[in-house]
Amino acid sequence: MRLFTAIELPEEVRAAVHAAAAPLLRGLPGCKPVAEENLHVTVKFLGEVAEDRLAEIAAAVRQAASTGPAARLRILGFGAFPDPRRPRVVWAGVEDAARSLPILERAVTGALEPLGFRPEDRAWTAHVTVARLGDPRRRRGGVSGLVVPAPAPTGPPFDATHLTLFASELGPRGPTYRVVERFPLAMHGRDPEVTSPDESDSASRDRPPPAASGRDSGLPRRESPHERQPPGSSVRPGPDSEPSPPPPDRPPPP
Numbered sequence: 001m002r003l004f005t006a007i008e009l010p011e012e013v014r015a016a017v018h019a020a021a022a023p024l025l026r027g028l029p030g031c032k033p034v035a036e037e038n039l040h041v042t043v044k045f046l047g048e049v050a051e052d053r054l055a056e057i058a059a060a061v062r063q064a065a066s067t068g069p070a071a072r073l074r075i076l077g078f079g080a081f082p083d084p085r086r087p088r089v090v091w092a093g094v095e096d097a098a099r100s101l102p103i104l105e106r107a108v109t110g111a112l113e114p115l116g117f118r119p120e121d122r123a124w125t126a127h128v129t130v131a132r133l134g135d136p137r138r139r140r141g142g143v144s145g146l147v148v149p150a151p152a153p154t155g156p157p158f159d160a161t162h163l164t165l166f167a168s169e170l171g172p173r174g175p176t177y178r179v180v181e182r183f184p185l186a187m188h189g190r191d192p193e194v195t196s197p198d199e200s201d202s203a204s205r206d207r208p209p210p211a212a213s214g215r216d217s218g219l220p221r222r223e224s225p226h227e228r229q230p231p232g233s234s235v236r237p238g239p240d241s242e243p244s245p246p247p248p249d250r251p252p253p254p
Contacts, residue, residue, distance in 0.1 A: 002168040003049050003180070005061055005108055007041040007073070007101070007160045009128070014039045016155030017075055017092050021130040024078060025090065033131045038177055041073075041094055041101070041126055043163065044108045046117055056115060058165060058181055064111040065163040065183035068104035071096055075128060075154040087133050092154060094126040101126045104163065104185065161185055 009017070018036040025031050049057065076095040080087035094101070105124045113119060165180040 001049055001051055001054075002170070003046040003054075003057065003165065004168065005043045005046075005163055005165050007043060007071075008162070008164050009039050009041070009075075010158050013075060013155040013158055017128060017130060020154045021078065021090070021092065025131050028131075028133060030134045031090075031131050032133070032174075034129055035174065038175065039128055039130065040164075040166075040177075041128055041160075043101070043105050044112060044117075046112070053115075054180070057112070060111040060115060061108060061163065061165055061181075062183050064104070064107040065185050068107045068163065068185050069098070069100040070185040071100035071104070071160040072098060072157060073101075073160050074157040077152065077154075078130070089129055090131040090133070091127040092130050094128065095153075096126060100160075108163070 014036050017039055018033075021033065025033055046057070074095040075092050077093040079091055079093065081089040081091060096102075102124065105126075109117075109119050109124075162182045162184055164182050167178045167180050168175045169178060
């Protein structure tokens with residue numbers, strides 16, 4: 001099975017992102033938009049994993065989630081990897097003023113590394129993949145008008161209180177994502193608990209963490225279109241920095 005961990009988006013946020021991205025993607029050759037129900041923030045992509053390893057992987061992710069902080073997030077702006085001149089992935093940025101998601105990603109990566117899942121070579125940046133455009137070497141031109149000078153909010157702010165372990169199942173119409181397990185994030189001393197897809201999702205997903213304090217530091221500085229990274233990125237080494245798409249011989253993350 002193909003596994004990954006992610007932050008789920010509320011239904012109204014997925015709808016807003018899908019609607020806002022549609023005009024940007026219209027008419028792009030080879031564009032494959034991500035289905036609205038599949039929009040999410042990938043935290044760690046594990047790839048193909050034998051089913052008999054599921055229990056140890058879930059235990060590691062459970063432990064990481066129990067120490068990872070809940071987050072107050074907002075979707076903010078659009079961009080492209082590796083850059084608008086050679087777009088391969090179109091993304092929506094994630095504003096994370098409290099910088100909670102990088103802490104969670106490091107916890108998950110650290111918990112899974114002893115199981116043989118190596119950290120990425122590139123710095124991790126929170127984003128929502130909204131479309132894939134294939135190999136840029138086979139196309140001419142870029143994605144005009146995609147990167148805007150001042151990112152605009154897309155949908156309402158929301159509380160990320162769970163980390164979800166997904167199984168991705170490939171089909172003729174694209175991937176479908178199945179929830180394997182949801183793990184509540186640590187919330188100021190609350191005892192961690194685990195919910196399965198059959199348990200009450202709404203009660204656990206809607207439980208808000210305390211509001212983040214401090215100045216809103218998730219907004220990016222103004223940059224040239226070719227170096228823009230998703231909001232909340234702590235590393236800005238250049239257009240080919242993480243999470244730039246994998247090489248052609250490696251399947252892209254969900």
